Amino acid sequence: MKLIETIKKYAQTQPDTLAFVNEEEKLTYGELWSQSERLAARIQSEALTDASPIIVYGHMKPVMAVSFLACVKAGHPYIPVDVSIPADRILKIINSSKAELLLNNSGTSVDTGDALISVVEPGVLEGDGVPETDPGRWVDGEDTFYIIYTSGSTGNPKGVQISADNLQSFTDWITNDFPVESGQ
Numbered sequence: 001m002k003l004i005e006t007i008k009k010y011a012q013t014q015p016d017t018l019a020f021v022n023e024e025e026k027l028t029y030g031e032l033w034s035q036s037e038r039l040a041a042r043i044q045s046e047a048l049t050d051a052s053p054i055i056v057y058g059h060m061k062p063v064m065a066v067s068f069l070a071c072v073k074a075g076h077p078y079i080p081v082d083v084s085i086p087a088d089r090i091l092k093i094i095n096s097s098k099a100e101l102l103l104n105n106s107g108t109s110v111d112t113g114d115a116l117i118s119v120v121e122p123g124v125l126e127g128d129g130v131p132e133t134d135p136g137r138w139v140d141g142e143d144t145f146y147i148i149y150t151s152g153s154t155g156n157p158k159g160v161q162i163s164a165d166n167l168q169s170f171t172d173w174i175t176n177d178f179p180v181e182s183g184q
Contacts, residue, residue: 019032024061044075054100055117057110067122077139077143077147080146083106096159097159104120140164145167
């Protein structure tokens with residue numbers, strides 16, 4: 001996918017360029033790429049059903065971007081879930097999505113009830129060496145890239161699937177109509 005390839009290109013040619021900044025932390029493209037490679041390898045070591053979605057739980061920190069990228073590099077769509085979401089809604093999302101893995105980036109425990117879902121805390125995945133993911137496994141084309149849950153008209157969350165092609169089309173439109181200058 002062009003988007004993932006572009007991130008890889010920035011990681012190789014401009015590794016010290018900032019990819020993510022919030023009030024407390026910064027993440028360079030080099031760090032984004034290497035950390036997501038480690039996490040993708042960890043995800044691939046799980047016994048997950050092919051292309052099953054992965055819930056990414058947390059709030060606006062660099063590790064969220066790392067987790068999103070790792071999921072799609074490992075061949076799985078992700079479901080972003082913010083820490084502000086009530087526990088009962090999280091359980092409904094787990095059950096509705098049939099996710100088998102939850103990446104907990106919150107720094108606190110998350111209540112998964114009696115759902116059969118593995119929980120991994122990506123912050124503990126530090127290590128030497130950076131494995132290379134197989135681009136043939138990356139989410140691509142009509143594969144679901146991510147699933148965003150809406151409130152749903154019945155009060156039950158509904159998942160809207162966004163394909164890699166949809167995301168690429170949106171990204172192409174934004175960058176063509178609103179060009180990003182170097183350093184932005």
